[in-house]
Amino acid sequence: MFIEKLSRLNHTKGYLCLGLDPVQELMPTHYRGIKGVETFCIEMIQASAPYICAIKANLAYFEQFGADGIFMLERIKAHIPENTLWILDAKRGDIGNTSERYAKALFNILQADAVTVNPYLGKDSVEPFLNHSEKGVFLLALTSNQGAYDFQFHGNPPLWQQVILQSKNWGHSNLGYVIGATKTEELKIARALADEKPFLIPGIGAQGGSLEHAVRDGLQGGKVAGLINVARGILYASVETDYLTAAAKAAKQWYDEIQSYLEK
Amino acid sequence: MFIEKLSRLNHTKGYLCLGLDPVQELMPTHYRGIKGVETFCIEMIQASAPYICAIKANLAYFEQFGADGIFMLERIKAHIPENTLWILDAKRGDIGNTSERYAKALFNILQADAVTVNPYLGKDSVEPFLNHSEKGVFLLALTSNQGAYDFQFHGNPPLWQQVILQSKNWGHSNLGYVIGATKTEELKIARALADEKPFLIPGIGAQGGSLEHAVRDGLQGGKVAGLINVARGILYASVETDYLTAAAKAAKQWYDEIQSYLEK
Numbered sequence: 001m002f003i004e005k006l007s008r009l010n011h012t013k014g015y016l017c018l019g020l021d022p023v024q025e026l027m028p029t030h031y032r033g034i035k036g037v038e039t040f041c042i043e044m045i046q047a048s049a050p051y052i053c054a055i056k057a058n059l060a061y062f063e064q065f066g067a068d069g070i071f072m073l074e075r076i077k078a079h080i081p082e083n084t085l086w087i088l089d090a091k092r093g094d095i096g097n098t099s100e101r102y103a104k105a106l107f108n109i110l111q112a113d114a115v116t117v118n119p120y121l122g123k124d125s126v127e128p129f130l131n132h133s134e135k136g137v138f139l140l141a142l143t144s145n146q147g148a149y150d151f152q153f154h155g156n157p158p159l160w161q162q163v164i165l166q167s168k169n170w171g172h173s174n175l176g177y178v179i180g181a182t183k184t185e186e187l188k189i190a191r192a193l194a195d196e197k198p199f200l201i202p203g204i205g206a207q208g209g210s211l212e213h214a215v216r217d218g219l220q221g222g223k224v225a226g227l228i229n230v231a232r233g234i235l236y237a238s239v240e241t242d243y244l245t246a247a248a249k250a251a252k253q254w255y256d257e258i259q260s261y262l263e264k
Numbered sequence: 265m266f267i268e269k270l271s272r273l274n275h276t277k278g279y280l281c282l283g284l285d286p287v288q289e290l291m292p293t294h295y296r297g298i299k300g301v302e303t304f305c306i307e308m309i310q311a312s313a314p315y316i317c318a319i320k321a322n323l324a325y326f327e328q329f330g331a332d333g334i335f336m337l338e339r340i341k342a343h344i345p346e347n348t349l350w351i352l353d354a355k356r357g358d359i360g361n362t363s364e365r366y367a368k369a370l371f372n373i374l375q376a377d378a379v380t381v382n383p384y385l386g387k388d389s390v391e392p393f394l395n396h397s398e399k400g401v402f403l404l405a406l407t408s409n410q411g412a413y414d415f416q417f418h419g420n421p422p423l424w425q426q427v428i429l430q431s432k433n434w435g436h437s438n439l440g441y442v443i444g445a446t447k448t449e450e451l452k453i454a455r456a457l458a459d460e461k462p463f464l465i466p467g468i469g470a471q472g473g474s475l476e477h478a479v480r481d482g483l484q485g486g487k488v489a490g491l492i493n494v495a496r497g498i499l500y501a502s503v504e505t506d507y508l509t510a511a512a513k514a515a516k517q518w519y520d521e522i523q524s525y526l527e528k
Contacts, residue, residue, distance in 0.1 A: 021362070060358055060365035066373040067334035074330070091358055093382065094324055095409040098285070101324035109330040118357065120384045120404060122411025140384060145359040147386025154426050155419025162418050 019231025181209025283495025445473025
């Protein structure tokens with residue numbers, strides 16, 4: 001079961017999730033072409049391995065290379081260390097029989113331990129993912145971008161709260177939520193609404209979210225399972241020749257800082 | 265420009281869009297494996313070609329085969345007849361820099377003329393698609409499934425209306441909406457709200473939506489550009505040996521029925 005596995009890893013390996021969003025323009029220049037992107041991803045996984053409990057790959061950064069990007073993702077999966085979760089940030093969601101195909105693609109073909117799902121199409125679009133009961137589903141509730149204010153705050157309660165309120169009663173124990181760290185006040189509200197369901201928290205680092213709030217409010221100081229995602233803050237810690245040791249050092253710093261905010 | 269092209273094709277080739285959602289279990293049994301799915305898709309395109317102005321492929325049905333499914337989609341694209349639009353039903357949407365990668369994957373690699381996009385993450389998640397100004401974007405407003413009632417009716421005005429009200433003022437002329445034909449009353453409201461923006465209307469046939477309402481209300485009897493999507497009603501018109509002539513006949517019937525509801 002995903003949630004038990006996540007909870008166990010949180011206690012042994014912490015809460016840091018490496019966001020694998022490879023942007024060629026930000027990498028050291030010797031990583032050329034699609035092969036360079038693959039090598040960069042694998043080296044970043046190896047550099048940060050001691051400090052992370054999960055790796056979250058965003059599908060868009062691989063699909064932009066077409067079918068070759070999907071093959072790349074399959075090969076990268078083979079480099080995920082033991083006791084590290086493989087999360088695919090796909091934000092899919094479609095009518096029921098179609099969502100089941102996406103679930104197959106992500107869980108069976110690409111072997112994800114958990115995925116992100118978009119709630120717009122409602123329960124019957126999310127359940128095909130949840131029905132893979134040994135896997136995890138992080139439903140988008142409140143995202144980290146500015147555009148979150150366009151529709152996620154619509155209505156009363158705001159839509160993002162309604163998503164949590166309704167979906168937590170769908171009766172699936174493998175459900176969690178994406179809550180952006182950039183919305184500090186809402187993180188507390190989300191935690192109060194979501195019972196003990198785990199959060200996947202992006203928006204730390206380059207996007208400006210507070211790590212302290214993410215840990216103290218989003219993870220209740222480590223009392224609930226969850227993941228703090230950091231991408232650019234590790235991947236592009238340096239573009240000089242020391243970029244791998246810089247990535248490892250950055251991952252260790254994020255890990256240490258998260259630990260420092262956990263309640264003893 | 266996509267909208268001009270769609271409008272022109274509506275007048276010369278009608279409004280019928282073939283939904284390419286290949287389900288192996290529903291095909292004649294001699295289509296075996298992934299190669300069989302590809303052959304089936306190509307033969308269905310050829311059979312329905314005289315009666316359709318667009319083909320909408322749902323990505324999930326191809327991604328379920330992994331990278332091979334993406335290659336298949338690229339090969340199928342080569343069989344799209346001239347003067348037929350290639351629409352990728354992807355329902356993507358992510359934070360801005362990530363959406364731009366999806367746009368690249370769909371428009372540049374897979375050569376879509378238009379795509380479907382999920383509005384949950386707001387304006388900055390949709391604009392990277394809209395910025396491909398020669399391409400079309402159909403934003404999900406009201407979907408055809410039962411789960412549409414979970415969140416799309418949240419708030420006042422209901423979320424799906426709010427999506428139209430806000431996005432139509434984003435200033436992009438290449439924007440349209442997905443409005444499910446299964447919601448008959450809402451189709452009229454949507455048409456009144458959306459100015460003259462085109463609708464992509466699924467939910468006809470197997471899902472039970474009314475074709476007459478879709479044409480009279482959704483397309484204003486042909487006074488605005490748009491697409492009526494039919495998938496199972498053509499693809500699986502017969503599983504006997506006459507399945508290809510049955511598909512052609514079904515496509516012609518849908519085409520004729522649409523034409524009969526157009527205002528003269």
